[in-house]
Amino acid sequence: MSADWRITGRTWVVGDSVDTDAMYPGYAMKMDVPEAARHVFYALRPGWVDQVEPGDVLVAGRNFGIGSSRPVAALLRHLGVAALVAEEFNSLFLRNAINNGLPALTVPGVRDLVGEGEDLTVDLAEGWAEAGGRRVDVAPQPPMVLDILAAGGLLHRLVADGYLPAEAAR
Amino acid sequence: MPMTMIEKILARASGRDEVRAGDTVVAEVDMNVLIDLQFARWVTPLAIADPERTAIVLDHAVPAPTVRDADGGPRARAFARDFGISRFFDVGRHGICHQVIAENALARPGQVLTCTDSHTCAAGAYNAAARGMGPAEVLAILCTGRTWYTVGPTIRYDLVGDLPVGVGGKDVFLHIAGTWGDATNHNLEFGGDGLASVPMNERRTVATQAAEVSADFATFPVDDACRRFLTEHGAAPEDYVAADPDPDATYAAVRTVDLSALEPHVARPGAVSDNAVPISQIETRRLDQCFIGSCANGQLDDLRIAAEILEGRTVADGVRLIVTPASQRVYRDALHLGYLGVLADAGAVVTNSTCGACFGYHMGVLGEGEVCLTASTRNFRGRMGSPDAEIYMASTATVAASAVAGHPVDPRHLLAGQEQIA
């Protein structure tokens, strides 16, 4: 079971307090997801959207995702980001990631563990992160959160539970 | 076990005797508020939990600046009609969601409120456990009537002394953010003898801004002023049960703010945490735009304060002063009280009520290299337009006075009737 929650990917590392508007600028809210996704980190790391590849892991510092309720995770998933790992998450941003089916794990000290471009493995259910032969144990995601992720996000869950028509999960 | 304000509310809403920091609980949501942006990508549910615990507010992008936004309107109208949602605030009786929540007492003491906007913590001014949720989660709450919370540790702020003239809730908040920085995943709880000197509008400014230090909830106790406010807006004392903290509740920190010693504050561009200083320490910058508006500072009292400062004065050459009332009701009240005329005569542009410039979407977007002083909620890079614009943040009084001066100034000089400003 736990292997399902183990994710390995090449990392991109950003700093502290990277806010929602840096990932999903206000003007991009006028666009559909595929077009809006072209503007992630438009000012912070211009060109990043052309470098990131499916399966990559985004690593951040403290207070990751402070800001808006806009669903940044939908854009990151569109770009193929496999997981978010941060020293600390803003709680709204973390909920948005989970609810959009994007795995996320809090790993204090992760930026000491891994440098940009190196591989990082995390296990959401067992609660650990590993890179370069070093491993740190952290709090696992609770079963309730894993359930939402397993469904593929909240909309899929609501479809499965009969609240939304099937088209909502597309 | 003694509990903080937020622990008490979440215990009641989750049917438990007690909750403590670190617990994850599933709570019934007393009011769930959908905003217009929710309808940009909309799938109509097959069933919803309760139309009486649902409200819809069109606010961020009204009247619609894009076809995409315009297309959301009919979806919202059809949904409200088909599901019998009477609390539907369509264009014309609209306003920024947090203002509409306050005007209609949608948030009540001791209750749980959710909304598709990150500044939902605003309703903590009325002793509600209110926080923002993403659009998917608001949809889920619409369907099921409940959601989960992981209870964070609470930081207590004891307010002492009286708030001086010319110093507002924004200054209280900027002092807190500048002094103690982020409170990520923590709750803020306010109280103390000084609270009586803080009017309800200023409390809401403080509660709103809590999102900017990354807090989950920000709550105030129910006192006479709060009860009066709620009664005036449709919630009588018998309609709610206030959540008071227990005397021995556990706090992550207890901090004291001496209101009487506060001076107006300004946050520098980028963030508020560890980045706000008393105005006497702020650098002189030539301002291109001044903005008074948003859920935090577009209230009727903000427009009154701006009008008092701008009466008989003129916005400086080269400065755009944009004033956006927080709701249609604020707009109409300010119109009838004469504030809008004073503002327009001084050279301000008064817009319709909407989120507008606050999130860089429409009506006051900043260009490259411009410098803005805003009374709105957020000063992230690029928040109000170009990433190469700079956004300083201050109170309504400071923004109004600075619009006259053309650079950041202490508004107390103008309030004291001193014509000469440095």
Ligand code: SF4
């Ligand atoms: S005014 Fe600004 S901060 Fe307030 S709800 Fe609107 S966009 Fe958000």
